[in-house]
Amino acid sequence: MTALAPVPAPSGQAAEAPPPPRRGRHRLLPYLLLLPGAAWLGVFFAAPMLQLGAASLYDPGGSLSTGYVLTWAFGNYPAAVQAYWPQFARAFGYAGIALVLALLTGYPLAYAIAQKAGRWKNLLLVCVVAPMFTSFLVRTLAWKTILSDNGALVGLLRDVHLLGPDGRLLATPVAVVLGLTYNFLPFLVLPLYASLERLDRRLLEAAGDLYASGVQTFRRVTLPLSMPGLTAGTLLFFIPATGDYINAELLGTPNEYMIGNVIDSAFLVRLDYPQGAALSFLLMAAILALVFGYLRRAGTEEVPR
Amino acid sequence: MRVSRWLADRWVMIVALLVLGYLALPIAVVAALSFNRPSSRLSYDFHEFTLDNWRHPCATTDMCDAVLRSVQIGFVATVVATVLGTLMAFALVRHRFRGRSGINLLIFLPMATPELVMGTSLLALFVSAGVPQGFWTLVIAHVMFCVSFVVVTVKARLAGMDRRLEEAAMDLYASEWHTFRLVTLPLVWPGIVAAALLAFSLSFDDFIVTNFNAGTTVTFPMYVWGAAQRGIPPQVNVVGTAMFGIALLLVGVSSLRARRSAR
Numbered sequence: 072m073t074a075l076a077p078v079p080a081p082s083g084q085a086a087e088a089p090p091p092p093r094r095g096r097h098r099l100l101p102y103l104l105l106l107p108g109a110a111w112l113g114v115f116f117a118a119p120m121l122q123l124g125a126a127s128l129y130d131p132g133g134s135l136s137t138g139y140v141l142t143w144a145f146g147n148y149p150a151a152v153q154a155y156w157p158q159f160a161r162a163f164g165y166a167g168i169a170l171v172l173a174l175l176t177g178y179p180l181a182y183a184i185a186q187k188a189g190r191w192k193n194l195l196l197v198c199v200v201a202p203m204f205t206s207f208l209v210r211t212l213a214w215k216t217i218l219s220d221n222g223a224l225v226g227l228l229r230d231v232h233l234l235g236p237d238g239r240l241l242a243t244p245v246a247v248v249l250g251l252t253y254n255f256l257p258f259l260v261l262p263l264y265a266s267l268e269r270l271d272r273r274l275l276e277a278a279g280d281l282y283a284s285g286v287q288t289f290r291r292v293t294l295p296l297s298m299p300g301l302t303a304g305t306l307l308f309f310i311p312a313t314g315d316y317i318n319a320e321l322l323g324t325p326n327e328y329m330i331g332n333v334i335d336s337a338f339l340v341r342l343d344y345p346q347g348a349a350l351s352f353l354l355m356a357a358i359l360a361l362v363f364g365y366l367r368r369a370g371t372e373e374v375p376r
Numbered sequence: 377m378r379v380s381r382w383l384a385d386r387w388v389m390i391v392a393l394l395v396l397g398y399l400a401l402p403i404a405v406v407a408a409l410s411f412n413r414p415s416s417r418l419s420y421d422f423h424e425f426t427l428d429n430w431r432h433p434c435a436t437t438d439m440c441d442a443v444l445r446s447v448q449i450g451f452v453a454t455v456v457a458t459v460l461g462t463l464m465a466f467a468l469v470r471h472r473f474r475g476r477s478g479i480n481l482l483i484f485l486p487m488a489t490p491e492l493v494m495g496t497s498l499l500a501l502f503v504s505a506g507v508p509q510g511f512w513t514l515v516i517a518h519v520m521f522c523v524s525f526v527v528v529t530v531k532a533r534l535a536g537m538d539r540r541l542e543e544a545a546m547d548l549y550a551s552e553w554h555t556f557r558l559v560t561l562p563l564v565w566p567g568i569v570a571a572a573l574l575a576f577s578l579s580f581d582d583f584i585v586t587n588f589n590a591g592t593t594v595t596f597p598m599y600v601w602g603a604a605q606r607g608i609p610p611q612v613n614v615v616g617t618a619m620f621g622i623a624l625l626l627v628g629v630s631s632l633r634a635r636r637s638a639r
Contacts, residue, residue: 314490
C-alpha cells in the first residue's frame with residue numbers, strides 16, 4: 072500500500088468480543104450488511120487469485136493472440152526460478168537490508184515520539200505521515216535530484232573521500248535501498264508508535280530501581296512490550312518493500328532490478344502470462360511463508376513473562 | 377547515572393529529529409523543484425528560479441487530464457468502498473453470525489497481499505473474461521484494495537463507542553431508525569470521514585495495481601511514470617506540492633476544530 076495507514080495494524084488477533092445475541096428478526100441482517108463488500112472481495116480479490124493460479128499453469132507455448140490452454144504445466148515454476156532467481160534474491164536482500172535500516176532509524180523515532188515528545192507529540196506524528204500527503208512517485212523522483220551526480224550530497228561524500236572522484240549514488244544498489252527505506256518507513260513507525268505509546272513508564276522506572284542498566288531495561292522491558300507493534304510494523308514494511316519495483320526502476324539500473332520489475336515486464340512488455348503468473352504466485356507464497364513463520368515466532372515472544 | 381540518562385534522552389531525540397529530516401527532505405526538494413526552470417527535459421537538477429510552473433500548471437495538458445482522471449476514479453472508488461466497508465464494519469462489530477473468522481480473513485488478506493500480486497491477478501481475470509480495461513476496471517480494482525482499510529478504520533471507531541447512548545435513545549422511545557439516524561451515525565461519522573479520506577488517498581496515489589489494469593487510461597501516477605522516461609515537466613512538482621499543501625490544510629483545520637470542540 073502506498074498511502075498512509077493510521078489504522079490499528081492487522082495483528083491477526085481479532086480481539087473483539089462477539090456482541091450479545093439479538094432478537095430473531097436480526098438474524099439475517101448481518102449477512103445483508105456483509106453481502107456487498109464480501110461479494111466484491113470474493114469476485115475481485117479471491118477469484119482473480121484462482122485465475123492467476125490457473126494462468127501460471129498455462130501452456131508456455133501459447134500467446135495472448137493465439138490464446139492460452141490450461142495444460143497444468145507445473146514446469147513453468149522451475150523454469151521461472153531458474154531464469155530469475157537473482158532478481159528474487161535481490162528483492163528479498165534489498166528489502167531485508169532496508170528493513171534493518173528502517174528498524175535502526177524507526178525505533179528511536181517511534182520511541183521519542185511516544186515517550187519523550189510531550190506536547191509536541193501530535194506535531195511530530197504529522198511529520199511522520201507528511202510524506203504520504205504527496206505522491207509516492209513524485210517523492211521517489213525527488214531522490215533522483217538529491218542523489219544526483221551534480222548534487223550537494225555526492226559532492227560532500229566525494230570531498231570526504233567516502234566516494235571516489237567518479238563515485239556515484241544514483242543508479243547503485245545504495246540508492247535503491249535508501250529509496251525503499253524512505254518510502255516504507257512510516258508503515259513501520261506508526262504501529263510501533265502505537266505500541267510504545269501505551270508503554271507504562273512506571274515499568275521502566277521499576278526496572279531502573281531494580282538496578283537494570285539502560286540496555287537491560289530496553290532488552291527485557293521495552294522491547295518485549297513493543298513486540299505487537301514491532302511485528303505489525305515489520306510486516307507492513309517488508310511486504311510492500313519486497314514487491315516494489317518503482318525504486319529499482321527509478322533509482323537503479325537493470326542491474327538492480329527486483330522481482331517486481333520482472334513480473335511487470337512479463338505481463339506488460341513481453342506478454343508472457345504463464346511466466347508472470349508463476350513468478351507472482353511464487354512471490355506471494357514466499358512472502359506468506361515468511362509472514363506466517365515470523366508471526367509464529369514473534370507471537371510467542373509477544374507475551375511478557 | 378543521571379548524566380548518562382540525560383545523554384540517552386538526548387541521543388534518542390537527536391536520532392529522531394535526524395530521521396524526521398530524512399523523511400522531510402524529498403518534500404522540500406519537490407517544493408523547490410516546483411519553482412525550477414530545468415536546463416533540459418531530462419535534467420533533475422535545480423537550474424533557475426521561476427514562477428511559470430505555478431502560473432501555468434496546465435501547460436502540459438496531458439498532465440492535467442491525468443490529474444482530473446485520478447480525481448474522478450478516486451471519487452467514485454471512495455464512495456463505493458466507504459459504503460461497502462462501513463456496512464461490513466457494522467456487521468462485524470454489532471452482530472453475531474456464523475463465518476466471522478472467514479470474513480475477517482477475507483478482509484485481512486488484501487492488506488497482507490503484495491499489491492503486485494493483486495494487480496497481476498486482476499489483470500489475469502479481466503483478460504480471461506475478455507473485459508476491456510479502462511476507467512471502470514480501475515474503479516473496480518481501487519474499491520477492492522480500499523474496502524479493507526475502510527472496514528478497519530470504521531470498526532475502530534465503532535468498537536470505541538458507548539452503547540449506552542443508543543440504549544438511552546431507545547429508552548426515550550426513539551425508533552430504531554431514529555436512533556441510528558440521530559445518535560449512531562453522528563457518533564460514527566468521524567470514523568467514516570477518516571476512512572473515506574484514507575480510501576481517496578490510497579486510490580489517488582496508487583500506481584502498481586493501476587499500472588496493470590489501466591488499459592490506455594492514464595492516471596496521475598501513470599503519467600509521472602511515463603514521463604520519468606521521456607523527461608518530467610516541472611509542473612509535476614507543482615501538483616505534488618499542491619497535494620501536500622491541501623492535505624496539510626485539512627489536517628490543520630481538523631485539529632483546530634477538534635481543539636475547539638474539546639473546550
